[in-house]
Amino acid sequence: MDSFLDKIKSAKKIAIFSHISPDADALCSSFALKNIIKFNFENKFVDVFNDGPIGQLYDQILKDEVINPKPYNNYDLAIVLDCPTLNRIGKCEEIIKDIPTVINVDHHETNNKFGDTNIVSPISSSTCELVYYMTKGLGLKLNSTIAKQLYQGIITDTHCFSTFSTTNLTYQAAADLTKFKFDNNAIKKHYFKNNSLGKIKLLTTALSYLKLYKNAKLITMKIPYKAFEETNATFDDTLGIVDNGISIGEAEVSAILIESEQNKIHISLRSKGNVNVGEIAKKLGGGGGASVAAYQAKGDLKDIEKQLVTTVFPYLNEDKEKEEIIF
Amino acid sequence: MDSFLDKIKSAKKIAIFSHISPDADALCSSFALKNIIKFNFENKFVDVFNDGPIGQLYDQILKDEVINPKPYNNYDLAIVLDCPTLNRIGKCEEIIKDIPTVINVDHHETNNKFGDTNIVSPISSSTCELVYYMTKGLGLKLNSTIAKQLYQGIITDTHCFSTFSTTNLTYQAAADLTKFKFDNNAIKKHYFKNNSLGKIKLLTTALSYLKLYKNAKLITMKIPYKAFEETNATFDDTLGIVDNGISIGEAEVSAILIESEQNKIHISLRSKGNVNVGEIAKKLGGGGGASVAAYQAKGDLKDIEKQLVTTVFPYLNEDKEKEEIIF
Numbered sequence: 001m002d003s004f005l006d007k008i009k010s011a012k013k014i015a016i017f018s019h020i021s022p023d024a025d026a027l028c029s030s031f032a033l034k035n036i037i038k039f040n041f042e043n044k045f046v047d048v049f050n051d052g053p054i055g056q057l058y059d060q061i062l063k064d065e066v067i068n069p070k071p072y073n074n075y076d077l078a079i080v081l082d083c084p085t086l087n088r089i090g091k092c093e094e095i096i097k098d099i100p101t102v103i104n105v106d107h108h109e110t111n112n113k114f115g116d117t118n119i120v121s122p123i124s125s126s127t128c129e130l131v132y133y134m135t136k137g138l139g140l141k142l143n144s145t146i147a148k149q150l151y152q153g154i155i156t157d158t159h160c161f162s163t164f165s166t167t168n169l170t171y172q173a174a175a176d177l178t179k180f181k182f183d184n185n186a187i188k189k190h191y192f193k194n195n196s197l198g199k200i201k202l203l204t205t206a207l208s209y210l211k212l213y214k215n216a217k218l219i220t221m222k223i224p225y226k227a228f229e230e231t232n233a234t235f236d237d238t239l240g241i242v243d244n245g246i247s248i249g250e251a252e253v254s255a256i257l258i259e260s261e262q263n264k265i266h267i268s269l270r271s272k273g274n275v276n277v278g279e280i281a282k283k284l285g286g287g288g289g290a291s292v293a294a295y296q297a298k299g300d301l302k303d304i305e306k307q308l309v310t311t312v313f314p315y316l317n318e319d320k321e322k323e324e325i326i327f
Numbered sequence: 328m329d330s331f332l333d334k335i336k337s338a339k340k341i342a343i344f345s346h347i348s349p350d351a352d353a354l355c356s357s358f359a360l361k362n363i364i365k366f367n368f369e370n371k372f373v374d375v376f377n378d379g380p381i382g383q384l385y386d387q388i389l390k391d392e393v394i395n396p397k398p399y400n401n402y403d404l405a406i407v408l409d410c411p412t413l414n415r416i417g418k419c420e421e422i423i424k425d426i427p428t429v430i431n432v433d434h435h436e437t438n439n440k441f442g443d444t445n446i447v448s449p450i451s452s453s454t455c456e457l458v459y460y461m462t463k464g465l466g467l468k469l470n471s472t473i474a475k476q477l478y479q480g481i482i483t484d485t486h487c488f489s490t491f492s493t494t495n496l497t498y499q500a501a502a503d504l505t506k507f508k509f510d511n512n513a514i515k516k517h518y519f520k521n522n523s524l525g526k527i528k529l530l531t532t533a534l535s536y537l538k539l540y541k542n543a544k545l546i547t548m549k550i551p552y553k554a555f556e557e558t559n560a561t562f563d564d565t566l567g568i569v570d571n572g573i574s575i576g577e578a579e580v581s582a583i584l585i586e587s588e589q590n591k592i593h594i595s596l597r598s599k600g601n602v603n604v605g606e607i608a609k610k611l612g613g614g615g616g617a618s619v620a621a622y623q624a625k626g627d628l629k630d631i632e633k634q635l636v637t638t639v640f641p642y643l644n645e646d647k648e649k650e651e652i653i654f
Binding site: 174216 | 491493494495496498499519521522527534535574576
């Protein structure tokens, strides 16, 4: 951590990066860290880069911030946030390749320590939680803009404190951050109580295709392309639907097959922990962690579902009854 | 608060009460307060009473606790938790009428201060949060059993920290309580990630009946009796479904009509705050607060829906387009 502080202190021009298709944690940890550096150290020049696309949901995060400025400065320090591997920064590799020193700050267990300095904390619920505790640990100051940014990363990555990654330290960070003046109810409303009609329609469609296999140990849902045609919904509106499957008491694995374009299928997998869905996704050409994973496939929705189900079956513990229940 | 402590100190036999059809906050604040008194003061005799029925979801709270003991002792102090009015304790009024002193501990804004001592804190997310801060304020000790009980009341009453009643103090309480040793992930799983198949089927049914009125300002959903017949679902499984309606961006009011028995309809109402649904429910023979209310009705599901919609319409702000969108 001293090394982190020394590197910040000796740097003049800093570039901050996070992963492609950023979520709130990636964007907020980037801007928060920029603002922490500028608030605590005089005359630092800090730029934030991201290889989008950035979902509309995050418009309010971008509002008062500059992203992807041009021309580039001659940066002497790069900080990469929320990326388990360096290639997750996408096209920004073009910029980082000329920067002599890289600090890697991340909360993913699979982080491969690609930095010259690596601050990797898998017990943190989010990179924003980690940035908060780094700031606190280094005795740096916060303000309400920074607190609001860090809080957004924490509540989104923990699905409003409901994930198992939420710890005592997460609650403490939320308690400390909400002492600063910002409207935390507006943030909750924005992320969690602001469904579009299209989103509710997609949820209805997905649930209508819900299938149970192997005594409900495997749950699948589908959203065929026609559901997108019939609604104004977008791919972003499908987020979280898969969690309805894994919430079912008996479920070990839950999957949603989303046909976002004709015959182009995105498959999201969830596990309660006994089955490693990252391994299953890898077999099918994708990746991810033990409990959250995904892959892409091309072809007929029914065929892709059959392939998935057949691949998952050997991972499920058999019990006496081998019948298949489908409703 | 001194008065509270003095009364506890001078009492020998204490009876604790909470509201009929108790939720986790009512049960947990009762048992937690009993355990706090017994852990901090020697030789106190404390009994907990509740006029059920108690949902199966709360079986684990009851497990190591004694509830509704007989015969009654000659209590010299009554503490009533989580009740805005004394009649909310139901049949337990029979027991309390002989107790000379009543302490009223509650977080409802509508509390009518029925006690000899009244500790009413509408800024608390839950009675468990209030009991935690009373304990802290009075310098009393906690243990992990008590911490686990208080945490359960807080996470259930705040829907896992997602309600607007969740404040900085709620996060701080959660941070302090989860420092004690208990499995907070198991609690989250029990209350929030443990849907029955029946519950998911009822959600699917309700969403399939979703209707939008007045440019989606009013949302209705229905669960006809046949859905209960076709599934193993119970009335408890309908909890929370109405929140899908009010989560829609444009919605001002959301309602669910649940036909729990043939022609016997339970209607739950939610509001974003501009429309007082308590007033609407009162007009139709029920009651509740400005944003959460309910009433019962008998008759044909369609007729009851028509009556509801007609009653709600005048409360919605009209805008230029008066068309009705239904899908």
